[in-house]
Amino acid sequence: MRVLSPEDVDRVALGAQFLACSIDPTTMLMYSDMTRMAMTSHTLTLASLDDLAPDDLVVAVGLVSQGLLMAEMPPCGDEMLGCLAAVERAVGRRAAAIFPLAAANLNAIVPMLTALQAGLPVVDADPMGRVFPLISQTTLNAAGVNIGPVALMGANGERILIEVGNARRAEALVRAATEELGGWAASAMYPCTVSQLRDHGVIESVSRMITLGHILESVEPLATKYRKLSDALGTSRVARAQVAYVESSFGPSDVALPAQPSSLTLSDDGNGRIVRIEIQNEILMVLVDGAVAAAVPDIVTLIDPEKASVVSLDDVRVGDVLDVLKTPADPKWYEPEGLALVGPAAFGLSLAETQP
Amino acid sequence: MRAGIRLEKDRSSVVAVDADGEIVGEYSHSIGQEDPFPELFDWIAHRSNVGVRSVTVDVGGLLSMERERQVVAVRIRPRPAADPLHELPVPPDLRDSRLTVIDVTGGHDMRGRRLMDLEVASLTAALRGISSDTELVASVTAVGSVANPEHEQQAADALLSAFPFARVTLSNEFFSNSFRDRDYTAAMNACLMSSGDQLAAQIEQAARVQLPGVPVYFAVSDGGRVPIRRLGATPVNALHAGAALGLMGARHLAAVDEGEIVITDDAGAQVGRVHAGVPATHTVIRRGREPALACNAARIDPYSPSLLGEPERPAAVVDARSHDAVSMRGDLESTVRARVDLTALGAAVAPLSAWADFLGHASSSDELDSWLRATQEDLRSQVVHWGAAPESTRVVESTAYTLAYGSRHVVRIRVRVIGDWVETTARAGATI
Known part of the structure; x- marks a missing residue:
């Protein structure tokens, strides 16, 4: 103990x-x-x-x-x-x-x-x-x-x-x-x-969260933190981009999830890429110029690069600049039984239609 | 001409700009007397040959907490805490007030449905314990009041029955989906009301004498302004206006409508983001582990480039040091030198600013669009009513999103409209 x-x-x-x-x-x-x-x-x-x-x-x-x-x-x-x-x-x-x-x-x-x-x-x-x-x-x-x-x-x-x-x-x-x-x-x-x-x-x-907390609480530069996150969890940065739109949608859904879907659209000033984040309670998918960059069960985290802090979806505003990070989930989730429960299809998303 | 006034405990600064946003005068002196406004307004009145269009005052530094009157915070929730650990403590900055907390059963869910009946009798009984000749200020916070304010209004009725001259703040006037934050904000607002009333009366009196017919405003924490008559009702919105005005002043000097602005002064360096010509905002002012203040406020943080993952170039670095002997960070290169009080300049150019932030029910995109359009028009009307030319109004934020794990079809709608915005053309007072 x-x-x-x-x-x-x-x-x-x-x-x-x-x-x-x-x-x-x-x-x-x-x-x-x-x-x-x-x-x-x-x-x-x-x-x-x-x-x-x-x-x-x-x-x-x-x-x-x-x-x-x-x-x-x-x-x-x-x-x-x-x-x-x-x-x-x-x-x-x-x-x-x-x-x-x-x-x-x-x-x-x-x-x-x-x-x-x-x-x-x-x-x-x-x-x-x-x-x-x-x-x-x-x-x-x-x-x-x-x-x-x-x-x-x-x-x-x-x-x-x-x-x-x-x-x-x-x-x-x-x-x-x-x-x-x-x-x-x-x-x-x-x-x-x-x-x-x-x-x-x-x-x-639980130990993993303590390790994560150790990395996040340090006063090191964000780049160093990202390197440590990559070493510890396989985290990678998908994009740094500015929020352009926040939208809610009311499309029909066969999936019994709380709340309706919503989306964030961000533009990457550095290279003109468009980042789209699909949300329904949690972040389900990230598209960069239409290509899937992350999808459930991947863990997607939004970071405020100015403050090096995690941003809650409720606090995202048009004009915010965010880092979008992707971390792999536990390997069990990428097995067929896991994907059946938490893969994109379980949330009503079809990856085939989103591939470029 | 527009004038902006910054007030501190012992000093005041005034900056005046013309219709093109050029700085046409500034004035600063120490405050000695009880009521500084006649002198300040007299200076403004004699400064301009043309009409004074508006005066905006940053009163955040002069607002003071209630110390004389009894303050009652009514908290309405389904059950009281089962153990001391789960009791909501009184925040440190309210502990010097004569604050009494009354817990009452009641509350609604986010669909607006009643969770428990309001125990009016227990509130009335608790109020009987307070001497009836007491001058009372009160706050009322109920679970779910952002979806249904019924219990807060009923509690306010009970308070006013027992104390007809009580000043009551309802927490649903401030949007936050945190009971603790709304309770704190409402209690703070209640504690500031007397001070807000007194300041508003002094400012209006001075304006009537020195600048008859000129609209007077107070600055709020999003970098905007609202009519002075509202200061007595929602003084908490004025409490942290100074930093936002500083950012507005810096943005005006630097002619930046989009991007990060770093301000260096004698105290250090801070960074804020400007979007669509006004400060990007938070919906609450967080205060570490203490309850947050539920006010829309400019996002301004200590500047710390070491946090950034890669070199980022701010849109402007505004040097507001009082003199060159004050050292400046080696990693910053000034792009604009401020020769004026940025806060007073920010007050002079602050736009009229109106917010709507509420929960709505929408079951289709069309319904949602209707909500947004109607809200935008309501706010445009409000800003015009406050003195903006209709063609000067514009929507700077208009979002509707579902709350995670929220009830289906419940959406949070946030719209901000500004008016009477000043173009960033000023150069007087700045050197590059």
Whole structure:
């Protein structure tokens, strides 16, 4: 077990923002502060899967959003523990540890505080290795690990236990329930054994965020940071360009994703290239002069080169100059089972039509 | 002629520009008396043989926080915090105020649907604990109020029933989808209202005597200006206008409408981006780990070329050092030397600026286009009503986008219209 420091929590937060696009910076800061405060009286431990017994129960905890940022309706503090207890009751076992529902964005940091509240370690693994919009888009689901039972609790105190096996059905039920709970819900799901998580999860994903945070927090020139990101994660820069348009579209979609698609169009002043970024909750695809430069499951990050900080999609404005970075996702996602769940076609995008 | 006034605690500067944007006069002196405006307006009145078209005042340095009156912050959300860790702390800059926080059950979701009924009775009971002869200023923040302000309005009604002369700020006047940031912004605004009222009264009185009929404005944090009569209602928008005006002044001297402008002064170097002739903006002013201020504000950061991945050439480097003995960064080469107070110049050339930022419901592109067009026209009317010539108005931002993980068909619409914009032709006061 590794004891995490308050600085590690900040690094997790930085790394978590790099691996996501739609960041809620207020809640990220609030959770970081609350976690650091809780660490003054409790120890936060990061467990490798080898630290736990193969049959130990581990449970994913995280937020599900449908309609509202957590920042708009701050948590009361008992939601995550309520969900964890509900799943433990349903499966008849106590969890030995918890793991993040996604090792990115808020779902990377929320389990830190939950672990402190519950007196449990956080496992250095997760089922996404980044964040995807749907709770069915996990390596655990791709391997056939059961998502249910799923426990939800909203900030208004209402609780729901969904006894479900099929992840797509779980997605539909959870999404509908979350909207009625106010727009976000605390959740616990994917109760599984340590062996299952070891075989089918994305391993050492929390450590990776700490490494990322180390790189991003340094005062080195951005070029040096980019070199380190390339060495550590295979990150490459797709373009530096200026935002020309921000658009929403209302085209028909067969894909049950939250929110409608939107697009950013950027122009690269240096060489006249046109960069188009397709978004639906997360960045799904980047086109440069019509050619695919990145597409899900690739991780796309927007960086403000003046401040060397990650830019949230909500903060992008016409006229902004952005660096567009591409980082490969976990190799599991590029296998056929992974691509079926999170490849471009899973988001209703046809790569064939976008090739030049 | 247009005049811009920069006010600090002990000093004032005035810059006047003519209709072509040329600098025609400047004036600076220390402030000794309680009310500096008669003297400043007298100087402006005697400066020009032609009519004074507008006066814009940067009052950010003179606004002061409420210390006398009782301040009440009403927070409406579905449930109170379950443990001390999850309680929203009072931000440090409000801790010296006589601030009482009242938590009330209520709130809406982003579709505007009620999550919980508003517990008016508990608010009324809490207000009974405050002496009825207290002069009260208050802020009200409800979960989901940007989608449905019903509970904030009901709480304001309850406040005004108990304290008929209370000044109340509702958080939905400031767009942010963060409860904490809106709560802070509304409370700050409430704490600044008395000061804003007093300054507005002094400025209007001086203008009536010295410059009768001349429209007077105050500068806001996006680098624009709005009528002075609004200062008492939304003083928080004036709090951080200075930096934005400095960028507007630098942009005017450097004749740059697009690109990065570096300003070096005695305190160091800062960089801001100008887009379409006005500062590029953030929707909030972030303050490290503390709550952000939900005001549209110019994006200005400390200049640090070491962060850049490759050499980037700013569009202009404006040297505003008070004298050459102040050292300048070795990696910067001045392109314009400022001989005037950039903030006062920025105030003189600041355009009228109106924003709309709200959540709308649209289920088709046509519907969205209609929203945008209607919003643009509303803002054009507003800016014309404030004094702009209709042909001088233009849309500098018009976007509509879905919120990630948001409800389907809920879109955030942001439009900015400016008017009475000054071309960047000034050269007086600048040397190259």
